[in-house]
Amino acid sequence: MNGSPPSLFLEGFLLGIALFSAPGPKDTLVIRQGVSGGAVWGVAAICVVADAILIVIGTAGVGRLLSDHPRMVSILLLAGAGYLVWFGGQRIWACIRNESMPDMNSKANTRYSPLRKAAALSFANPYAWLDTVVLIGSIAATKPNGQRSSFLIGTIVASCLWFMLLASGSRKLSGLFKHPSAWRWLDAAIALLMGYLTVGLIADSARLF
Numbered sequence: 366m367n368g369s370p371p372s373l374f375l376e377g378f379l380l381g382i383a384l385f386s387a388p389g390p391k392d393t394l395v396i397r398q399g400v401s402g403g404a405v406w407g408v409a410a411i412c413v414v415a416d417a418i419l420i421v422i423g424t425a426g427v428g429r430l431l432s433d434h435p436r437m438v439s440i441l442l443l444a445g446a447g448y449l450v451w452f453g454g455q456r457i458w459a460c461i462r463n464e465s466m467p468d469m470n471s472k473a474n475t476r477y478s479p480l481r482k483a484a485a486l487s488f489a490n491p492y493a494w495l496d497t498v499v500l501i502g503s504i505a506a507t508k509p510n511g512q513r514s515s516f517l518i519g520t521i522v523a524s525c526l527w528f529m530l531l532a533s534g535s536r537k538l539s540g541l542f543k544h545p546s547a548w549r550w551l552d553a554a555i556a557l558l559m560g561y562l563t564v565g566l567i568a569d570s571a572r573l574f
Contacts, residue, residue, distance in 0.1 A: 399535025423502020
């Protein structure tokens with residue numbers, strides 16, 4: 366659908382909301398930081414910046430290139446599945462050992478550690494690449510050159526709004542996470558989500574290969 370800049374902005378915004386509101390590793394990291402009183406706004410900012418970078422990469426033509434090479438996407442999906450197995454395994458192991466509740470006084474929980482993790486999760490998550498580089502990039506490539514930026518800005522604004530809502534909402538839930546049992550339930554839910562996403566990645570990879 367090609368239209369005026371305002372309609373393209375709205376189209377990009379609605380597409381972004383639909384894509385970014387699906388839970389993934391970045392979202393769970395934001396939630397963990399929010400309920401623990403950690404560097405939630407820094408983590409959210411990195412997630413938004415990473416989305417913007419990937420969207421720009423996709424809009425520049427990489428998205429259409431990847432969509433023309435399904436085996437390359439399949440390998441990307443398998444690599445991502447392996448990463449999600451590791452990520453979910455960490456959470457379930459912490460849950461089993463009753464080590465889910467973070468120690469905010471630990472050196473491992475300095476503000477820089479979650480920021481680095483946010484950057485890693487932002488670029489190592491294959492679904493983020495598929496949503497931003499492949500899907501958004503491919504759709505953006507069909508828009509007129511002079512109006513493509515409106516669509517791109519709409520998707521970036523959607524990412525910003527989503528992570529702002531997630532960060533502020535998780536901060537309000539911090540009172541519920543004063544007990545270790547709440548953290549164990551959260552880790553168990555995260556591990557189940559990572560398992561579900563892993564199965565989906567493997568299935569999508571097999572379909573494309």
